[in-house]
Amino acid sequence: MLDSKPLLFPTEFPAIERQSLMTLQVNLGYRCNQSCIHCHVDAGPKRPEVMSQETIEAVLAFMRRGGVTTLDLTGGAPELNPGFRHLVREAVTQGILVLDRCNLTILDEPGQESLAEFLAEQHVEIVASLPCYLEENVDGQRGKGVFEASIRGLKRLNALGYGDETAGLRLNLVYNPLGPSLPPPQGTLEADYKRELQARYGIRFDRLLTLTNMPIRRFGSMLQSKGRFREYLGLLKSAHQDRNLQSVMCRSLVSVDWRGYLYDCDFNQMLDLPLNGERRLHIAELAAGDLEGRPIRVGEHCWGCTAGQGSSCGGALA
Numbered sequence: 235m236l237d238s239k240p241l242l243f244p245t246e247f248p249a250i251e252r253q254s255l256m257t258l259q260v261n262l263g264y265r266c267n268q269s270c271i272h273c274h275v276d277a278g279p280k281r282p283e284v285m286s287q288e289t290i291e292a293v294l295a296f297m298r299r300g301g302v303t304t305l306d307l308t309g310g311a312p313e314l315n316p317g318f319r320h321l322v323r324e325a326v327t328q329g330i331l332v333l334d335r336c337n338l339t340i341l342d343e344p345g346q347e348s349l350a351e352f353l354a355e356q357h358v359e360i361v362a363s364l365p366c367y368l369e370e371n372v373d374g375q376r377g378k379g380v381f382e383a384s385i386r387g388l389k390r391l392n393a394l395g396y397g398d399e400t401a402g403l404r405l406n407l408v409y410n411p412l413g414p415s416l417p418p419p420q421g422t423l424e425a426d427y428k429r430e431l432q433a434r435y436g437i438r439f440d441r442l443l444t445l446t447n448m449p450i451r452r453f454g455s456m457l458q459s460k461g462r463f464r465e466y467l468g469l470l471k472s473a474h475q476d477r478n479l480q481s482v483m484c485r486s487l488v489s490v491d492w493r494g495y496l497y498d499c500d501f502n503q504m505l506d507l508p509l510n511g512e513r514r515l516h517i518a519e520l521a522a523g524d525l526e527g528r529p530i531r532v533g534e535h536c537w538g539c540t541a542g543q544g545s546s547c548g549g550a551l552a
Contacts, residue, residue, distance in 0.1 A: 238454030338387035417444035443549030478544035
């Protein structure tokens with residue numbers, strides 16, 4: 235794999251600082267049942283990295299100290315971590331909103347037969363990857379049969395009440411471009427998704443979140459191999475909007491890797507840019523309020539979060 239990290243520094247991206255911490259985004263491991271070409275984590279079935287139970291307990295201990303309102307679980311496929319359900323239950327008991335970044339096909343995996351019901355029982359908000367409402371586009375990006383399995387997963391979640399406003403079970407879908415381009419306007423695309431998924435499959439959901447592909451790891455390597463890395467970076471920089479700097483996720487979120495070390499965001503985690511510089515800071519060392527006012531480590535990849543409508547783990551910013 236071609237390394238894009240040396241191409242991201244130095245940078246002219248504006249300096250930004252942290253605000254109060256609201257969201258803890260925890261990567262439970264890089265193991266996944268899929269291997270997607272756009273994946274900035276380079277996740278896959280053969281990745282061995284999995285968060286230990288000891289580190290999960292350190293995450294729970296930090297949340298008990300107060301301040302965090304949202305626990306955002308990611309991977310890989312976070313559900314493949316043996317401690318996933320324990321972490322979810324304990325966080326819910328603390329009154330924390332839990333988000334599960336689910337690839338939908340995990341609901342079909344052996345050993346996960348009761349996963350959908352568990353998520354519904356715990357009122358976990360699902361953020362589900364579905365890069366298109368057309369089968370050929372999804373299978374082209376994620377592998378043959380992924381779209382069909384994703385539709386089965388969505389129907390199962392709908393049957394449990396997800397996507398039904400009266401049930402209080404939120405189901406959000408995530409779109410990312412199939413190649414080196416910016417996402418279209420989120421509102422317009424959401425309307426298209428809702429119309430097509432309802433008409434074709436009877437599927438309902440709450441919101442569509444549009445994410446920009448980051449020029450790092452697997453996607454960055456693909457851009458380099460095709461000679462389009464500089465072109466894509468130029469697209470991101472030319473579409474930068476200063477107003478998006480106020481809402482980028484790294485100002486109120488901290489990313490925790492599978493070992494428990496901290497980063498300003500998930501992308502910095504994948505680039506091995508620790509939050510504290512040379513000395514890595516572990517979740518067990520962190521106290522509530524420690525991060526406010528600290529400078530955020532930035533690079534050329536950060537233009538991806540401020541381009542156009544802006545992009546964060548919560549979708550468009552503008």
